[in-house]
Amino acid sequence: MALTPRMREKIAEAYGTPTYVYDLDRIRERYQYFKDAFPWPHLKVYYAMKANYNPDVLRLLQSLGACIDAVSPGDLYLAAACGFDISRIIYTANNMKDAEVDEVMKTGVLMNIGSLSRLEKYAVQYPGTRLCLRFNPDVVDGEHEKIKTGGDLTKFGILLEDVDRALWIVRKYRLKIIGLHEHTGSGLVKPDSIMNSMKNIMSVAAKHNFPDLEFLDFGGGFKVPYGPDEPEMDYKLMGQDIIALFSDFCDLYGKKLGLCFEPGKFLTAQAGCLLVEVNTIKQNCKKTICGTDSGFPQLIRPMFYNAYHHIENISNPKGEKMEYDICGNICETGDLFAENRLISEIREKDLLSVNDAGAYCYAMGGVYNLRPMPAEVVIENGRARLSRKRQTPQALIRSILEEGPDACAGPPVFSNETCSQTLAKI
Ligand SMILES: Cc1ncc(COP(=O)(O)O)c(C=O)c1O
Numbered sequence: 001m002a003l004t005p006r007m008r009e010k011i012a013e014a015y016g017t018p019t020y021v022y023d024l025d026r027i028r029e030r031y032q033y034f035k036d037a038f039p040w041p042h043l044k045v046y047y048a049m050k051a052n053y054n055p056d057v058l059r060l061l062q063s064l065g066a067c068i069d070a071v072s073p074g075d076l077y078l079a080a081a082c083g084f085d086i087s088r089i090i091y092t093a094n095n096m097k098d099a100e101v102d103e104v105m106k107t108g109v110l111m112n113i114g115s116l117s118r119l120e121k122y123a124v125q126y127p128g129t130r131l132c133l134r135f136n137p138d139v140v141d142g143e144h145e146k147i148k149t150g151g152d153l154t155k156f157g158i159l160l161e162d163v164d165r166a167l168w169i170v171r172k173y174r175l176k177i178i179g180l181h182e183h184t185g186s187g188l189v190k191p192d193s194i195m196n197s198m199k200n201i202m203s204v205a206a207k208h209n210f211p212d213l214e215f216l217d218f219g220g221g222f223k224v225p226y227g228p229d230e231p232e233m234d235y236k237l238m239g240q241d242i243i244a245l246f247s248d249f250c251d252l253y254g255k256k257l258g259l260c261f262e263p264g265k266f267l268t269a270q271a272g273c274l275l276v277e278v279n280t281i282k283q284n285c286k287k288t289i290c291g292t293d294s295g296f297p298q299l300i301r302p303m304f305y306n307a308y309h310h311i312e313n314i315s316n317p318k319g320e321k322m323e324y325d326i327c328g329n330i331c332e333t334g335d336l337f338a339e340n341r342l343i344s345e346i347r348e349k350d351l352l353s354v355n356d357a358g359a360y361c362y363a364m365g366g367v368y369n370l371r372p373m374p375a376e377v378v379i380e381n382g383r384a385r386l387s388r389k390r391q392t393p394q395a396l397i398r399s400i401l402e403e404g405p406d407a408c409a410g411p412p413v414f415s416n417e418t419c420s421q422t423l424a425k426i
Contacts, residue, residue, distance in 0.1 A: 003379060005314045005353075008275055011377050011384050012314075012351050017277040018294035018374040020362050022052070022387070024060050025379060026271035027358075031064050034222075034263060037239035040246065042258040046090055048220050049075055051264030051359035052272070056378045056387045058082035061267070069220070069262040073103055080107070090132060090217070090260075092181070094155065101125070112181050112217075114157045116165055123173035132179035132217065133170075135160060135204060137197035142185025143223060144305040150184040150197065157182060163204055176212040179260070180205055183219025186265065191238060194218060195245060202249045215258030216246075222266035226308045226356050265359040272358025274299050274374065275314075278350045279329075288324050290346050295328025296335045297368040299354060299361045303334045310355040311338055319345030326352070330369050372396045 003023045011021055034045060046069040047061045053075070058068075059082045067088040068079040079089055091104055092112040101122060105111065113119045114134030122131070136157030142148035149156045158166050170177055184197045198218055205213060225232050243259075250256050280291030301307035311326055313319060321342045328335040337354055346352070365373050372391035377384050 003273065005312070005317060007379070007384065008273065008314050008353050009351060012275045012277070014384075015375050015377055015386060016390065017275050017351065018292075018298060019275045019390070020054075020357065020374050020376045021273050021275060021379065021384070022054060022057055022268070022358055022376065023271045023379045024056060025381065027057060027060060027267055028064065030267045030271065031061065031066065033235070034261075034266060037235040038243060038259065038261065039239070040243055040259045042215070042256060044215070044258055044260045046217070046260055046262040047267060048262045048264030049079060050363060052268045052361075052363050053078055054362070054376055054378070054387060055082050056376075056380075057268060058084070060380075067260075069264075070109070073100060076104060076107060076109060090179075090181075090262075092134060092183075098125075110179070112179070114181075116158060116162060116169070119158070119166060119169050123169050123175055127173040128175065130176045130178045130212070132181050133158060133166060133177055134181040134183075135163070135201060137182040137184050137200050139184050139193050139197045139200065141188045141190050141193035142221065143187030143189055144307070146305045147186040148184075149186075149219075150182070150193075160200060160204065163208065167208055177210045178212050178214040179217055179258075180210070180213070181217040181219065181260075183262065184221050186221050187223040188221040189223060191233065194221070194238070195241060198242065198245060202245075206249075206253065213255070213257065215260050217260035217262065220262040220264050220266070222261075222263050224265050224269045224356070226269075226310065228310050267359075269356050269359035272356070272361065274354040274357045274361060276352050276354060278346055278348055278352060281346065281348055288322065290324045290326050290352075292326065292328060292337070292352060294337075294354075294374065295330035295369070295371065296332065296337075297330060297366045297371065298328075298374055299337065299357060300364050301360055302337050303332075304364070309337060309357060311341060311343055312353045312355065313344040313346055313350055314353050315350035316344050316347065322346070329371065367396060370396060370400075 044067050046067040048069040050071050062083040068084050070076045070089050070091050071093050086108050089109050090112050091109045112132040112134050134157045136159050137150045138160050140148055140151035180201050182197050182201050184193050246259050276292040276294040278290055278292055282289040296303040322345050323340055324343055325339050326337040375390035376388040378387040
């Protein structure tokens with residue numbers, strides 16, 4: 001395993017903290033494991049790049065033959081810039097405006113539409129085109145309420161009860177439905193969920209006539225263990241059941257369809273960590289508060305949906321276990337990476353590793369409190385290198401000022417100073 005504690009220390013020494021580290025060798029292994037677990041000749045792995053859009057991660061997955069699940073024009077352009085041919089991308093955005101649809105359609109990407117309203121507008125504008133339809137699988141699962149996407153309480157997908165209405169639009173405008181799609185949720189906890197969602201989508205395909213159907217796409221959601229003692233699901237076993245189900249379906253359907261999945265977390269979560277330095281230890285009555293040089297805008301999962309991230313004290317791994325609240329440097333009470341957590345004794349200047357931070361961490365980041373996002377380092381063939389530089393506060397401020405309507409020519413920024421004078425100083 002390349003990402004040893006010694007390696008993390010060296011990376012922190014060389015690149016400072018906070019820094020994200022992604023082990024590309026691990027992502028490569030996960031990709032191969034996924035492919036092996038689902039041995040289908042027409043398998044397509046659409047990496048959900050919303051999980052982690054680091055360009056080195058994207059380029060690696062591109063070289064391995066992955067496809068892309070894109071959810072915004074930004075995703076699309078970055079994937080294309082990292083070498084993905086447009087034919088290897090599916091576009092599954094939510095609540096698009098007309099202008100976005102038009103912009104994206106110019107690229108030739110395959111659109112995946114999940115609402116009747118958008119389907120109708122799309123059909124009027126682009127009759128006769130190839131399209132994928134996203135259905136809500138009517139199965140509720142996911143490791144937190146906020147990331148369950150199936151079921152009629154969420155905004156996602158055309159409801160199964162609306163299949164006929166969707167097909168009416170499809171026929172009226174001669175749309176060619178080449179794919180049917182669903183995504184049940186992220187971190188699917190119940191082993192049967194994927195199978196149940198598959199069955200629901202397969203019955204849509206079986207009951208209705210889709211003469212142009214080429215593939216079924218069953219989304220992502222493959223759970224990974226975050227807790228130290230949490231076992232990983234047996235995906236090889238699950239894969240056998242899924243392939244058997246899909247194969248039987250294709251036999252009945254009379255066509256060997258493509259089988260598509262959209263893993264995000266599965267490929268990248270465990271390959272990443274966020275390295276942070278402890279700068280303050282504070283005893284507040286019974287609590288020991290450990291303050292770090294990062295914060296929730298840089299890793300929001302614990303605050304956003306109570307997610308667990310294992311935290312190691314790299315500087316003092318054998319220290320006596322003590323209970324800490326691990327906090328960030330942001331002016332919010334909820335700015336915590338962990339609460340009441342047992343960790344080897346922490347001292348100021350210790351290096352902590354917030355683990356399994358390769359998915360939905362940097363990608364969900366922002367610059368609240370105007371603290372720039374961390375650097376990103378990748379490990380490839382066991383060697384670390386800088387992937388993306390840490391943004392400086394100066395560059396961040398410059399980008400804010402430069403994007404103003406009167407950028408640099410406008411009124412004083414401070415009482416007696418122009419914007420360019422301010423910029424000249426920083
Ligand atoms: C449509 C779709 N596909 C795939 C994914 C990836 O999910 P995960 O990272 O849990 O595999 C998501 C994430 O929510 C999604 O919305």
